[in-house]
Amino acid sequence: MSDADAIARSxxxxxxxxxxxxxxxxxxxxTVTAGRAQISMTVREDMVNGHGICHGGFIFALAxxxxxxxxxxxxxxxxxAGARIDFLKPAKLGDRxxxxxxxxxxxxxxxxxxxxxxxxxxxxxxxxRGNSATIGGPLTxxxxx
Amino acid sequence: MSDADAIARSxxxxxxxxxxxxxxxxxxxxTVTAGRAQISMTVREDMVNGHGICHGGFIFALAxxxxxxxxxxxxxxxxxAGARIDFLKPAKLGDRxxxxxxxxxxxxxxxxxxxxxxxxxxxxxxxxRGNSATIGGPLTxxxxx
Amino acid sequence: MSDADAIARSxxxxxxxxxxxxxxxxxxxxTVTAGRAQISMTVREDMVNGHGICHGGFIFALAxxxxxxxxxxxxxxxxxAGARIDFLKPAKLGDRxxxxxxxxxxxxxxxxxxxxxxxxxxxxxxxxRGNSATIGGPLTxxxxx
Amino acid sequence: MSDADAIARSxxxxxxxxxxxxxxxxxxxxTVTAGRAQISMTVREDMVNGHGICHGGFIFALAxxxxxxxxxxxxxxxxxAGARIDFLKPAKLGDRxxxxxxxxxxxxxxxxxxxxxxxxxxxxxxxxRGNSATIGGPLTxxxxx
Numbered sequence: 001m002s003d004a005d006a007i008a009r010s011x012x013x014x015x016x017x018x019x020x021x022x023x024x025x026x027x028x029x030x031t032v033t034a035g036r037a038q039i040s041m042t043v044r045e046d047m048v049n050g051h052g053i054c055h056g057g058f059i060f061a062l063a064x065x066x067x068x069x070x071x072x073x074x075x076x077x078x079x080x081a082g083a084r085i086d087f088l089k090p091a092k093l094g095d096r097x098x099x100x101x102x103x104x105x106x107x108x109x110x111x112x113x114x115x116x117x118x119x120x121x122x123x124x125x126x127x128x129r130g131n132s133a134t135i136g137g138p139l140t141x142x143x144x145x
Numbered sequence: 146m147s148d149a150d151a152i153a154r155s156x157x158x159x160x161x162x163x164x165x166x167x168x169x170x171x172x173x174x175x176t177v178t179a180g181r182a183q184i185s186m187t188v189r190e191d192m193v194n195g196h197g198i199c200h201g202g203f204i205f206a207l208a209x210x211x212x213x214x215x216x217x218x219x220x221x222x223x224x225x226a227g228a229r230i231d232f233l234k235p236a237k238l239g240d241r242x243x244x245x246x247x248x249x250x251x252x253x254x255x256x257x258x259x260x261x262x263x264x265x266x267x268x269x270x271x272x273x274r275g276n277s278a279t280i281g282g283p284l285t286x287x288x289x290x
Numbered sequence: 291m292s293d294a295d296a297i298a299r300s301x302x303x304x305x306x307x308x309x310x311x312x313x314x315x316x317x318x319x320x321t322v323t324a325g326r327a328q329i330s331m332t333v334r335e336d337m338v339n340g341h342g343i344c345h346g347g348f349i350f351a352l353a354x355x356x357x358x359x360x361x362x363x364x365x366x367x368x369x370x371a372g373a374r375i376d377f378l379k380p381a382k383l384g385d386r387x388x389x390x391x392x393x394x395x396x397x398x399x400x401x402x403x404x405x406x407x408x409x410x411x412x413x414x415x416x417x418x419r420g421n422s423a424t425i426g427g428p429l430t431x432x433x434x435x
Numbered sequence: 436m437s438d439a440d441a442i443a444r445s446x447x448x449x450x451x452x453x454x455x456x457x458x459x460x461x462x463x464x465x466t467v468t469a470g471r472a473q474i475s476m477t478v479r480e481d482m483v484n485g486h487g488i489c490h491g492g493f494i495f496a497l498a499x500x501x502x503x504x505x506x507x508x509x510x511x512x513x514x515x516a517g518a519r520i521d522f523l524k525p526a527k528l529g530d531r532x533x534x535x536x537x538x539x540x541x542x543x544x545x546x547x548x549x550x551x552x553x554x555x556x557x558x559x560x561x562x563x564r565g566n567s568a569t570i571g572g573p574l575t576x577x578x579x580x
Contacts, residue, residue, distance in 0.1 A: 084374065131421075
């Protein structure tokens with residue numbers, strides 16, 4: 001594990017501990033490395049909308065959470081300034097969705113990260129591009145060994 | 146109430162009845178007329194993220210739900226093809242958020258609707274622009290009086 | 291004319307003088323007031339693409355120029371950080387296009403402005419939403435009378 | 436050269452021949468293969484705006500042209516439905532810009548393509564994500580050998 005990946009892991013642990021929303025949606029943080037995060041979530045009954053498919057808000061939330069862990073992996077407090085999502089295929093009740101977010105560009109403060117949401121068959125459900133803004137210092141103190 | 150508004154109301158009632166997600170997030174459908182919908186939601190403890198503010202997914206979900214009711218108000222099955230959201234101000238635990246979506250452009254199949262999310266102080270939390278795609282026929286049979 | 295509108299006019303004059311690109315595309319600056327600008331342009335032969343319609347780049351350029359004059363109307367150097375455009379109807383050779391940009395939200399540094407491009411028949415050609423970033427001080431010295 | 440690449444080349448040749456706009460901006464079509472196109476352009480004096488940098492419209496136009504050649508490479512008439520661009524670094528007079536567009540997702544009719552614009556130093560100037568809509572049949576007759 002590189003130093004950058006160790007920092008990413010520490011930052012993620014600090015974020016995850018206080019993230020009620022991500023936990024309440026039943027998300028699991030599969031992996032996080034420098035500039036990349038993968039999160040999974042199962043579509044529950046309380047996530048299904050009037051068309052019988054997963055509410056776009058939860059698909060966005062999964063992509064957005066992966067984005068949040070990826071863009072905070074530098075261990076600097078970073079928030080979403082905006083995002084664009086394209087919905088490509090509906091997700092259904094019981095589907096196991098995976099959101100992977102990866103760094104496209106990171107400036108001093110502003111960054112771009114792409115998240116892709118796939119289902120258990122490997123089909124792409126949504127493409128997401130997020131704009132991040134770094135607004136503060138370290139999320140957590142990294143202890144030198 | 147115009148005929149178009151009566152149709153909007155009937156379509157909304159049909160959608161709302163089956164919309165587990167919107168209900169589970171504690172949303173209330175305040176008003177719906179032709180090409181316009183207003184929905185409210187309170188930020189709960191299970192909607193707060195690791196930075197202590199409302200997870201962007203729930204702000205998106207509110208804007209997206211208002212968009213869904215606005216773009217289905219023609220009583221033709223319509224889904225979100227994509228959307229862009231700009232987060233302007235954080236929402237906090239206990240905030241009462243209101244999402245208003247209004248028609249910008251409606252073609253035969255594709256449409257554009259803008260949603261604005263505000264808090265109980267009238268401050269704008271997010272600006273959202275959604276792209277809709279009409280994919281089917283009537284949501285509900287409209288009974289002529 | 292309000293003070294804010296007078297400032298907008300002075301800032302626009304300063305910008306326009308050095309704007310080779312806008313002039314080379316044959317644009318005319320119709321009006322500029324605080325947070326709003328209107329620019330017109332005729333689709334020339336050298337703006338038509340392989341499908342026989344106006345290249346999207348020139349429609350974007352018109353919306354983007356109106357956005358630039360609107361977001362610089364505070365007389366603070368401001369640039370486009372990004373933008374989303376939706377193309378709703380093709381523009382043809384000889385069409386007279388008008389781009390109107392208006393303030394949606396202006397924070398300290400970042401802003402959102404919507405531009406609408408219409409043709410000579412009043413039909414909407416494109417909807418554009420721009421994200422601005424203020425990066426400097428005054429564009430021009432405003433002389434107090 | 437694969438069959439798909441030969442089709443892409445034929446489609447591009449047919450498009451390029453009639454594309455006055457792309458030619459007038461001094462663009463060169465470097466390469467086109469199935470789902471990918473690369474185009475270059477030098478920033479001329481008539482492309483510079485009031486801030487002394489390349490007008491965003493021309494950066495968009497380069498990204499959009501690469502997108503057009505990439506999304507028409509199936510030899511089916513396809514237009515841009517919309518696009519999002521993020522401007523990351525200014526381009527200056529005399530800069531040699533390269534736009535590369537690649538397929539992210541292609542459905543029956545709608546597609547997503549990402550364009551990246553870089554300068555002669557390999558620095559990224561802009562990130563662009565385009566939404567395409569296929570609206571017709573073949574651009575050109577492909578002769579079987």
